[in-house]
Amino acid sequence: MHAIIEIGYLIATLSFLGGLKFMSSPKRAKTGNLIAALGMVLAVILTFFAGTTETVPYTNLIIMVLAITVGTLLGKRLSDKVQMTGMPQLVSLFNATGGGCAMLLGLMEANQIKTEITHFGNQVLLIAGLTTGAIALTGSIIAERKLAGTVKDKRGRAVIFSARILLALLLLLPTLYFLGFIPLDFMAFMYILAIIAMVYGVLFVLPIGGADMPVVISLLNSITGIATAFAGFVYGNKAMIAGGIFVGAAGILLTLLMCRAMNRSLLKVLAGTFKNNKTGQIEEDQQIKEISIPEAALTLSFVQKVAIVPGYGLAVAQAQHICAQLQQLLEKRNVSIDYIIHPVAGRMPGHMNVLLAEANVDYACLKEMEESNENMKQYDAVLVLGANDVVNPAAESNPNSPIYGMPIIRTHKAKQVIVVKRSMNKGYAGVQNELFGMDNCSILFGDAKTTLQDIVNQLKLL
Known part of the structure:
Protein backbone atom coordinates (compact mmCIF):
# COMPACT_ATOMS: atom_id res chain seq x y z
CA MET A 1 0.00 0.00 0.00
CA HIS A 2 2.84 2.36 0.87
CA ALA A 3 4.42 1.69 -2.53
CA ILE A 4 1.18 2.68 -4.33
CA ILE A 5 1.08 5.98 -2.43
CA GLU A 6 4.73 6.73 -3.23
CA ILE A 7 4.18 5.95 -6.94
CA GLY A 8 1.14 8.25 -6.90
CA TYR A 9 3.19 11.05 -5.38
CA LEU A 10 5.79 10.52 -8.12
CA ILE A 11 3.07 10.85 -10.79
CA ALA A 12 1.80 14.03 -9.10
CA THR A 13 5.34 15.45 -9.07
CA LEU A 14 5.78 14.66 -12.76
CA SER A 15 2.48 16.42 -13.48
CA PHE A 16 3.81 19.55 -11.74
CA LEU A 17 6.85 19.44 -14.00
CA GLY A 18 4.71 18.89 -17.09
CA GLY A 19 2.39 21.72 -16.09
CA LEU A 20 5.31 24.12 -15.69
CA LYS A 21 6.69 23.10 -19.07
CA PHE A 22 3.36 23.74 -20.80
CA MET A 23 2.95 27.07 -19.00
CA SER A 24 6.11 28.37 -20.70
CA SER A 25 3.98 28.94 -23.81
CA PRO A 26 0.87 31.21 -23.77
CA LYS A 27 -0.83 28.90 -26.24
CA ARG A 28 -0.42 25.84 -23.98
CA ALA A 29 -0.64 27.56 -20.59
CA LYS A 30 -4.27 26.55 -20.02
CA THR A 31 -3.42 22.90 -20.66
CA GLY A 32 -0.41 23.17 -18.36
CA ASN A 33 -2.57 24.61 -15.60
CA LEU A 34 -5.01 21.72 -15.98
CA ILE A 35 -2.23 19.11 -15.85
CA ALA A 36 -0.75 20.62 -12.68
CA ALA A 37 -4.23 20.89 -11.10
CA LEU A 38 -4.93 17.20 -11.79
CA GLY A 39 -1.61 16.34 -10.18
CA MET A 40 -2.57 18.34 -7.11
CA VAL A 41 -5.96 16.60 -6.91
CA LEU A 42 -4.14 13.25 -7.08
CA ALA A 43 -1.77 14.31 -4.28
CA VAL A 44 -4.70 15.35 -2.05
CA ILE A 45 -6.55 12.07 -2.66
CA LEU A 46 -3.42 10.07 -1.88
CA THR A 47 -2.92 12.03 1.33
CA PHE A 48 -6.45 11.19 2.46
CA PHE A 49 -5.89 7.58 1.49
CA ALA A 50 -2.69 7.50 3.52
CA GLY A 51 -4.57 9.01 6.46
CA THR A 52 -7.21 6.27 6.43
CA THR A 53 -4.57 3.54 6.48
CA GLU A 54 -2.72 5.04 9.46
CA THR A 55 -3.76 6.25 12.90
CA VAL A 56 -5.24 9.58 11.81
CA PRO A 57 -8.59 10.17 13.63
CA TYR A 58 -11.58 10.19 11.29
CA THR A 59 -12.71 13.44 12.92
CA ASN A 60 -9.57 15.12 11.52
CA LEU A 61 -10.30 13.76 8.05
CA ILE A 62 -13.87 15.10 8.18
CA ILE A 63 -12.61 18.52 9.25
CA MET A 64 -10.14 18.47 6.34
CA VAL A 65 -12.90 17.59 3.85
CA LEU A 66 -15.08 20.42 5.15
CA ALA A 67 -12.17 22.87 4.99
CA ILE A 68 -11.36 21.89 1.40
CA THR A 69 -15.02 22.18 0.41
CA VAL A 70 -15.40 25.65 1.94
CA GLY A 71 -12.10 26.79 0.43
CA THR A 72 -13.05 25.48 -3.00
CA LEU A 73 -16.43 27.20 -2.98
CA LEU A 74 -14.96 30.47 -1.69
CA GLY A 75 -12.11 30.37 -4.21
CA LYS A 76 -14.52 29.65 -7.07
CA ARG A 77 -16.73 32.57 -6.08
CA LEU A 78 -13.79 34.96 -5.83
CA SER A 79 -12.37 33.88 -9.19
CA ASP A 80 -15.78 34.25 -10.86
CA LYS A 81 -16.35 37.75 -9.49
CA VAL A 82 -12.88 39.24 -10.05
CA GLN A 83 -12.24 41.32 -13.15
CA PHE A 274 15.50 54.05 -8.32
CA LYS A 275 19.02 55.05 -9.24
CA ASN A 276 19.54 58.70 -8.35
CA ASN A 277 19.76 61.25 -11.12
CA LYS A 278 23.29 62.34 -11.81
CA THR A 279 24.15 65.99 -11.52
CA GLY A 280 23.84 67.93 -14.69
CA GLN A 281 20.70 66.21 -15.94
CA ILE A 282 18.25 68.88 -17.01
CA GLU A 283 14.75 68.25 -18.25
CA GLU A 284 13.79 70.41 -21.22
CA ASP A 285 10.36 71.59 -22.25
CA GLN A 286 9.16 69.21 -24.92
CA GLN A 287 7.45 70.32 -28.07
CA ILE A 288 4.81 67.66 -28.37
CA LYS A 289 2.47 67.14 -31.30
CA GLU A 290 -1.15 66.28 -30.60
CA ILE A 291 -3.16 64.15 -32.99
CA SER A 292 -6.92 63.96 -33.34
CA ILE A 293 -9.14 60.88 -33.48
CA PRO A 294 -9.82 61.21 -37.24
CA GLU A 295 -6.11 61.69 -37.97
CA ALA A 296 -5.20 58.64 -35.87
CA ALA A 297 -7.85 56.52 -37.61
CA LEU A 298 -6.62 57.59 -41.05
CA THR A 299 -3.02 56.87 -40.10
CA LEU A 300 -3.81 53.36 -38.87
CA SER A 301 -6.07 52.48 -41.81
CA PHE A 302 -3.66 53.46 -44.60
CA VAL A 303 -0.54 51.59 -43.47
CA GLN A 304 0.55 47.99 -43.89
CA LYS A 305 2.12 47.05 -40.57
CA VAL A 306 1.10 48.24 -37.07
CA ALA A 307 2.47 47.37 -33.65
CA ILE A 308 0.40 47.80 -30.48
CA VAL A 309 2.29 48.27 -27.18
CA PRO A 310 -0.10 47.70 -24.23
CA GLY A 311 0.68 49.13 -20.80
CA TYR A 312 -1.03 49.42 -17.45
CA GLY A 313 -3.23 52.20 -18.84
CA LEU A 314 -4.89 49.58 -21.04
CA ALA A 315 -5.62 47.42 -18.00
CA VAL A 316 -6.96 50.29 -15.88
CA ALA A 317 -9.33 51.33 -18.66
CA GLN A 318 -10.29 47.68 -19.32
CA ALA A 319 -9.76 48.39 -23.00
CA GLN A 320 -8.59 44.94 -24.11
CA HIS A 321 -11.85 44.02 -25.84
CA ILE A 322 -12.14 47.23 -27.83
CA CYS A 323 -8.45 46.88 -28.68
CA ALA A 324 -9.18 43.44 -30.16
CA GLN A 325 -12.07 44.96 -32.09
CA LEU A 326 -9.71 47.60 -33.49
CA GLN A 327 -7.37 44.81 -34.59
CA GLN A 328 -10.18 43.03 -36.44
CA LEU A 329 -11.20 46.20 -38.29
CA LEU A 330 -7.64 46.94 -39.35
CA GLU A 331 -7.04 43.36 -40.48
CA LYS A 332 -10.09 43.65 -42.74
CA ARG A 333 -8.18 46.49 -44.40
CA ASN A 334 -5.18 44.16 -44.85
CA VAL A 335 -3.23 45.82 -42.06
CA SER A 336 -0.87 43.45 -40.22
CA ILE A 337 -1.09 43.74 -36.40
CA ASP A 338 1.50 42.70 -33.80
CA TYR A 339 1.35 43.12 -30.03
CA ILE A 340 4.67 43.86 -28.31
CA ILE A 341 4.64 43.24 -24.56
CA HIS A 342 7.40 44.36 -22.22
CA PRO A 343 8.33 41.73 -19.57
CA VAL A 344 7.27 44.03 -16.71
CA ALA A 345 4.17 45.57 -18.32
CA GLY A 346 1.12 45.57 -16.06
CA ARG A 347 0.82 44.73 -12.38
CA MET A 348 1.94 41.10 -12.40
CA PRO A 349 3.97 38.79 -14.65
CA GLY A 350 1.99 38.03 -17.79
CA HIS A 351 -0.76 40.53 -16.91
CA MET A 352 -0.95 41.94 -20.45
CA ASN A 353 -0.90 38.43 -21.96
CA VAL A 354 -3.85 37.41 -19.79
CA LEU A 355 -5.83 40.54 -20.68
CA LEU A 356 -5.30 39.99 -24.41
CA ALA A 357 -6.14 36.29 -24.08
CA GLU A 358 -9.41 37.28 -22.41
CA ALA A 359 -10.18 39.35 -25.51
CA ASN A 360 -9.40 36.31 -27.73
CA VAL A 361 -6.33 37.88 -29.33
CA ASP A 362 -4.49 35.23 -31.33
CA TYR A 363 -1.28 34.08 -29.62
CA ALA A 364 0.50 34.35 -32.97
CA CYS A 365 0.09 38.13 -32.76
CA LEU A 366 2.12 38.37 -29.52
CA LYS A 367 5.75 39.17 -30.25
CA GLU A 368 8.83 39.04 -28.03
CA MET A 369 10.43 42.39 -27.25
CA GLU A 370 13.86 41.37 -28.58
CA GLU A 371 12.47 40.08 -31.87
CA SER A 372 10.32 43.20 -32.39
CA ASN A 373 13.18 45.58 -31.60
CA GLU A 374 15.24 44.07 -34.41
CA ASN A 375 12.39 44.67 -36.87
CA MET A 376 11.02 47.94 -35.45
CA LYS A 377 11.87 49.97 -38.58
CA GLN A 378 9.50 47.78 -40.56
CA TYR A 379 6.46 49.04 -38.62
CA ASP A 380 4.63 51.87 -40.35
CA ALA A 381 2.93 52.87 -37.11
CA VAL A 382 3.11 51.96 -33.41
CA LEU A 383 0.16 52.50 -31.07
CA VAL A 384 1.29 52.85 -27.44
CA LEU A 385 -1.55 52.31 -24.96
CA GLY A 386 -0.76 53.51 -21.45
CA ALA A 387 2.93 52.53 -21.42
CA ASN A 388 5.60 55.01 -20.35
CA ASP A 389 9.02 54.06 -18.97
CA VAL A 390 9.21 50.87 -21.05
CA VAL A 391 9.25 52.94 -24.27
CA ASN A 392 11.52 55.75 -23.09
CA PRO A 393 14.61 56.11 -25.37
CA ALA A 394 16.48 57.70 -22.46
CA ALA A 395 17.10 54.17 -21.22
CA GLU A 396 19.51 53.74 -24.14
CA SER A 397 20.67 57.26 -24.94
CA ASN A 398 20.96 59.18 -21.65
CA PRO A 399 23.52 57.87 -19.13
CA ASN A 400 22.21 60.41 -16.59
CA SER A 401 18.73 58.91 -16.59
CA PRO A 402 17.62 56.74 -13.64
CA ILE A 403 16.36 54.12 -16.10
CA TYR A 404 19.54 54.06 -18.19
CA GLY A 405 20.34 50.46 -19.19
CA MET A 406 16.79 49.18 -18.77
CA PRO A 407 15.70 47.09 -21.79
CA ILE A 408 12.95 48.97 -23.63
CA ILE A 409 10.69 48.54 -26.64
CA ARG A 410 12.33 50.74 -29.26
CA THR A 411 9.14 52.31 -30.55
CA HIS A 412 11.08 55.48 -31.43
CA LYS A 413 12.65 53.63 -34.38
CA ALA A 414 9.28 53.02 -36.05
CA LYS A 415 8.11 55.27 -38.88
CA GLN A 416 5.35 56.81 -36.77
CA VAL A 417 4.27 56.52 -33.13
CA ILE A 418 0.88 57.37 -31.62
CA VAL A 419 0.84 57.45 -27.81
CA VAL A 420 -2.51 57.29 -26.01
CA LYS A 421 -2.20 59.04 -22.64
CA ARG A 422 -4.57 60.61 -20.14
CA SER A 423 -2.09 63.37 -19.32
CA MET A 424 1.60 64.25 -19.52
CA ASN A 425 2.26 62.76 -16.08
CA LYS A 426 5.56 60.93 -15.79
CA GLY A 427 5.91 57.20 -15.32
CA TYR A 428 6.91 55.37 -12.16
CA ALA A 429 10.59 56.30 -12.56
CA GLY A 430 9.60 59.97 -12.43
CA VAL A 431 11.57 60.98 -15.53
CA GLN A 432 10.67 62.72 -18.75
CA ASN A 433 9.95 60.43 -21.69
CA GLU A 434 12.12 61.56 -24.59
CA LEU A 435 9.88 59.71 -27.04
CA PHE A 436 7.09 62.25 -26.64
CA GLY A 437 9.17 65.11 -28.08
CA MET A 438 10.45 63.22 -31.14
CA ASP A 439 9.41 64.19 -34.66
CA ASN A 440 7.79 60.82 -35.41
CA CYS A 441 5.68 60.81 -32.23
CA SER A 442 2.17 62.20 -31.73
CA ILE A 443 0.13 62.26 -28.51
CA LEU A 444 -3.54 61.32 -28.41
CA PHE A 445 -4.94 62.43 -25.06
CA GLY A 446 -7.72 60.43 -23.47
CA ASP A 447 -8.75 57.29 -21.63
CA ALA A 448 -7.58 54.19 -23.51
CA LYS A 449 -11.02 52.58 -23.76
CA THR A 450 -12.86 55.73 -24.80
CA THR A 451 -10.15 56.73 -27.26
CA LEU A 452 -10.00 53.30 -28.91
CA GLN A 453 -13.79 53.24 -29.15
CA ASP A 454 -13.72 56.60 -30.93
CA ILE A 455 -11.05 55.33 -33.33
CA VAL A 456 -13.12 52.22 -34.03
CA ASN A 457 -16.21 54.34 -34.71
CA GLN A 458 -14.18 56.54 -37.04
CA LEU A 459 -12.81 53.53 -38.92
CA LYS A 460 -16.33 52.26 -39.51
CA LEU A 461 -17.14 55.55 -41.23
CA LEU A 462 -14.14 55.45 -43.55
Missing part, protein backbone atom coordinates in the same frame (compact mmCIF):
# COMPACT_ATOMS: atom_id res chain seq x y z
CA MET A 84 -9.07 40.72 -15.13
CA THR A 85 -7.69 44.04 -13.93
CA GLY A 86 -8.08 42.77 -10.36
CA MET A 87 -6.36 39.45 -11.02
CA PRO A 88 -3.02 40.58 -9.49
CA GLN A 89 -4.80 41.36 -6.21
CA LEU A 90 -6.49 37.95 -6.22
CA VAL A 91 -3.20 36.17 -6.91
CA SER A 92 -1.62 38.02 -4.00
CA LEU A 93 -4.50 37.03 -1.68
CA PHE A 94 -4.24 33.39 -2.73
CA ASN A 95 -0.53 33.56 -1.99
CA ALA A 96 -1.33 34.96 1.45
CA THR A 97 -3.49 31.92 2.19
CA GLY A 98 -0.57 29.64 1.32
CA GLY A 99 1.74 31.51 3.67
CA GLY A 100 -0.89 31.52 6.41
CA CYS A 101 -1.36 27.78 6.02
CA ALA A 102 2.38 27.16 6.46
CA MET A 103 2.40 29.35 9.57
CA LEU A 104 -0.59 27.54 11.12
CA LEU A 105 0.98 24.15 10.40
CA GLY A 106 4.07 25.29 12.29
CA LEU A 107 2.00 26.42 15.27
CA MET A 108 -0.10 23.23 15.36
CA GLU A 109 2.88 20.93 15.17
CA ALA A 110 4.73 22.99 17.79
CA ASN A 111 1.77 22.47 20.12
CA GLN A 112 2.06 18.70 19.80
CA ILE A 113 5.77 17.97 19.87
CA LYS A 114 7.87 17.29 22.92
CA THR A 115 11.17 19.08 22.52
CA GLU A 116 13.07 16.61 24.69
CA ILE A 117 12.37 13.76 22.27
CA THR A 118 11.78 15.64 18.99
CA HIS A 119 14.69 15.68 16.58
CA PHE A 120 16.54 19.01 16.46
CA GLY A 121 16.18 19.09 12.66
CA ASN A 122 12.38 18.95 12.89
CA GLN A 123 12.34 21.89 15.28
CA VAL A 124 14.47 23.92 12.87
CA LEU A 125 12.14 23.00 9.98
CA LEU A 126 9.08 24.05 11.99
CA ILE A 127 10.68 27.40 12.82
CA ALA A 128 11.74 27.97 9.20
CA GLY A 129 8.30 27.06 7.83
CA LEU A 130 6.47 29.22 10.36
CA THR A 131 8.75 32.25 9.79
CA THR A 132 8.65 32.18 5.99
CA GLY A 133 4.91 31.47 5.98
CA ALA A 134 4.14 34.38 8.33
CA ILE A 135 6.23 36.79 6.23
CA ALA A 136 4.46 35.64 3.05
CA LEU A 137 1.04 35.98 4.75
CA THR A 138 1.23 39.62 5.84
CA GLY A 139 3.53 40.67 2.99
CA SER A 140 1.05 39.38 0.41
CA ILE A 141 -1.84 41.16 2.12
CA ILE A 142 0.03 44.48 2.03
CA ALA A 143 0.95 43.83 -1.62
CA GLU A 144 -2.73 43.27 -2.41
CA ARG A 145 -3.71 46.48 -0.65
CA LYS A 146 -1.01 48.42 -2.53
CA LEU A 147 -2.28 47.06 -5.84
CA ALA A 148 -5.81 48.06 -4.84
CA GLY A 149 -4.56 51.56 -4.02
CA THR A 150 -5.71 51.56 -0.39
CA VAL A 151 -2.17 51.49 1.04
CA LYS A 152 0.03 54.34 -0.15
CA ASP A 153 3.72 54.10 -0.96
CA LYS A 154 6.06 54.72 1.96
CA ARG A 155 9.30 54.91 0.02
CA GLY A 156 12.28 56.48 1.72
CA ARG A 157 10.85 56.42 5.26
CA ALA A 158 13.83 56.06 7.59
CA VAL A 159 11.66 54.80 10.46
CA ILE A 160 10.41 51.86 8.38
CA PHE A 161 13.92 50.89 7.32
CA SER A 162 15.15 51.04 10.90
CA ALA A 163 12.26 48.86 12.07
CA ARG A 164 12.98 46.47 9.19
CA ILE A 165 16.57 46.01 10.34
CA LEU A 166 15.54 45.55 13.99
CA LEU A 167 12.92 42.91 13.17
CA ALA A 168 15.30 41.13 10.80
CA LEU A 169 17.72 40.83 13.70
CA LEU A 170 14.92 39.53 15.95
CA LEU A 171 14.27 36.76 13.42
CA LEU A 172 17.67 35.42 14.49
CA LEU A 173 16.21 34.65 17.93
CA PRO A 174 16.04 30.88 17.23
CA THR A 175 19.83 30.77 17.50
CA LEU A 176 19.67 32.22 21.00
CA TYR A 177 16.76 29.92 21.88
CA PHE A 178 18.63 26.76 20.96
CA LEU A 179 21.68 28.00 22.85
CA GLY A 180 19.49 28.23 25.96
CA PHE A 181 19.48 32.02 26.35
CA ILE A 182 15.67 32.31 26.03
CA PRO A 183 13.87 30.59 28.95
CA LEU A 184 10.58 29.80 27.19
CA ASP A 185 8.87 26.59 26.18
CA PHE A 186 8.86 25.82 22.46
CA MET A 187 5.19 26.68 21.91
CA ALA A 188 5.41 30.13 23.52
CA PHE A 189 8.57 30.86 21.57
CA MET A 190 6.85 29.91 18.28
CA TYR A 191 3.97 32.30 18.97
CA ILE A 192 6.40 35.16 19.64
CA LEU A 193 8.34 34.32 16.48
CA ALA A 194 5.11 34.23 14.43
CA ILE A 195 4.14 37.73 15.62
CA ILE A 196 7.61 39.12 14.84
CA ALA A 197 7.60 37.50 11.38
CA MET A 198 4.12 38.85 10.55
CA VAL A 199 5.13 42.39 11.52
CA TYR A 200 8.30 42.01 9.50
CA GLY A 201 6.22 40.90 6.49
CA VAL A 202 4.28 44.18 6.68
CA LEU A 203 7.43 46.31 6.92
CA PHE A 204 9.12 44.21 4.22
CA VAL A 205 6.56 45.28 1.59
CA LEU A 206 5.45 48.68 2.89
CA PRO A 207 8.38 50.80 1.52
CA ILE A 208 8.26 49.21 -1.94
CA GLY A 209 6.54 51.21 -4.68
CA GLY A 210 3.25 50.02 -6.16
CA ALA A 211 4.77 49.67 -9.64
CA ASP A 212 7.26 47.15 -8.24
CA MET A 213 4.52 44.88 -6.90
CA PRO A 214 4.94 42.36 -9.79
CA VAL A 215 8.44 41.65 -8.49
CA VAL A 216 7.25 41.54 -4.89
CA ILE A 217 4.38 39.16 -5.67
CA SER A 218 6.76 36.83 -7.47
CA LEU A 219 9.22 36.92 -4.57
CA LEU A 220 6.50 36.33 -1.97
CA ASN A 221 5.19 33.47 -4.07
CA SER A 222 8.67 31.97 -3.96
CA ILE A 223 8.76 32.39 -0.16
CA THR A 224 5.40 30.61 0.14
CA GLY A 225 6.77 27.74 -1.94
CA ILE A 226 9.79 27.48 0.34
CA ALA A 227 7.52 27.44 3.40
CA THR A 228 5.51 24.62 1.81
CA ALA A 229 8.69 22.64 1.19
CA PHE A 230 9.70 23.03 4.85
CA ALA A 231 6.28 21.71 5.91
CA GLY A 232 6.71 18.82 3.47
CA PHE A 233 9.98 17.84 5.13
CA VAL A 234 8.30 17.89 8.55
CA TYR A 235 5.50 15.57 7.39
CA GLY A 236 7.68 13.51 5.07
CA ASN A 237 5.29 14.31 2.20
CA LYS A 238 7.15 14.12 -1.11
CA ALA A 239 4.43 15.94 -3.08
CA MET A 240 4.61 18.92 -0.72
CA ILE A 241 8.39 18.95 -0.91
CA ALA A 242 8.47 18.79 -4.72
CA GLY A 243 5.65 21.30 -5.20
CA GLY A 244 7.21 23.74 -2.75
CA ILE A 245 10.62 23.49 -4.40
CA PHE A 246 9.12 24.03 -7.87
CA VAL A 247 7.17 27.09 -6.73
CA GLY A 248 10.15 28.48 -4.81
CA ALA A 249 12.57 28.01 -7.69
CA ALA A 250 10.18 29.30 -10.36
CA GLY A 251 9.30 32.33 -8.23
CA ILE A 252 12.88 33.40 -7.58
CA LEU A 253 13.87 32.90 -11.24
CA LEU A 254 10.92 35.00 -12.38
CA THR A 255 11.82 37.65 -9.80
CA LEU A 256 15.38 37.89 -11.12
CA LEU A 257 14.20 37.97 -14.74
CA MET A 258 11.88 40.89 -14.01
CA CYS A 259 14.64 42.75 -12.17
CA ARG A 260 16.86 42.25 -15.22
CA ALA A 261 14.05 43.57 -17.45
CA MET A 262 14.07 46.77 -15.36
CA ASN A 263 17.88 46.88 -15.09
CA ARG A 264 17.58 47.06 -11.34
CA SER A 265 18.98 44.81 -8.66
CA LEU A 266 16.60 42.97 -6.35
CA LEU A 267 18.04 44.93 -3.41
CA LYS A 268 17.16 48.23 -5.12
CA VAL A 269 13.61 47.02 -5.73
CA LEU A 270 13.18 45.90 -2.12
CA ALA A 271 14.58 49.21 -0.92
CA GLY A 272 11.94 51.00 -3.03
CA THR A 273 14.45 53.23 -4.79
